[in-house]
Amino acid sequence: MNSPYTIKDRSGIVTGAASGIGRATAVHLARMDARVALVDKDGHGLEKTRLLIEEKNSFSPLVFESDVTQETAVREVVAETVAQFGAVDFLINSAGILRRTAFFEIPPAEWDLVMNVNLRAAFLYCQAVAPHMVDRGRGAIINVASLAGRSCSILGGAHYTTSKHALIGLSRHLARELSSKGLRINAFCPGATLTPMTLNVSSDEEIEAVATTIPRGRWASPEEQAAVIGFLVSDAAVNITGACIDSNGGALMV
């Protein structure tokens, strides 16, 4: 009998795959023998992820240098992935941006940018993929939200916190509408994780200070977060839909 944790021969899309949690997730899912389509606007980062996958796997990922906020591009990525792989079994929306601007100083254009990347792009990808998943009667969507969607961001501004709260709302609503059709839609909520997103905006002292607020006493690695996403994609999580899965070292307790 196959382990319910296996995703061998499944296929799907990972956005934000050029860096951090998205890259670690794409590599992890490929190691679990899934076929992955990598999406990011950072072509160099995508190339590195592609090489990481090809180092250990006998197959190559699909690679799309593409902006997740562009509706036409999103539809093209999904159509091409279905054409090449024959199916999209999973979608991981991990592309995101962080801005730290204080509330009174947030320019409306920056508000729109954060909302477009962190929220609207996930809406576009879910809407492009869901009809295909409904036709097949199965599919797993994981929207990478944040601890900032469960409480309030320590590192990001009001727009970041708002976008992550809304992404959890989107995930829950989709689960309400689509779980009876065989889809599972969940929000994944990482806490502090050492990736370029956080390292680029934090001093060493701040990284230390944040660690002291986490009961586990340390930041997570992207690989630790990817392993949880691998579980959520697998049939072992068959009864989990409409959930927020926290992975934060206990930070939500404090």
Ligand SMILES: NC(=O)c1ccc[n+]([C@@H]2O[C@H](COP(=O)([O-])OP(=O)(O)OC[C@H]3O[C@@H](n4cnc5c(N)ncnc54)[C@H](O)[C@@H]3O)[C@@H](O)[C@H]2O)c1
């Ligand atoms: N690192 C953390 O501590 C942390 C904590 C909670 C949630 N998250 C969330 O996890 C997700 C991944 O973050 P990360 O830490 O890996 O960040 P990261 O910066 O390492 O990776 C984000 C990726 O998204 C891509 N991206 C941004 N805008 C894009 C666009 N318009 N089109 C295509 N690609 C785009 C970037 O190029 C980058 O490769 C994000 O949604 C983030 O909000 C991160």
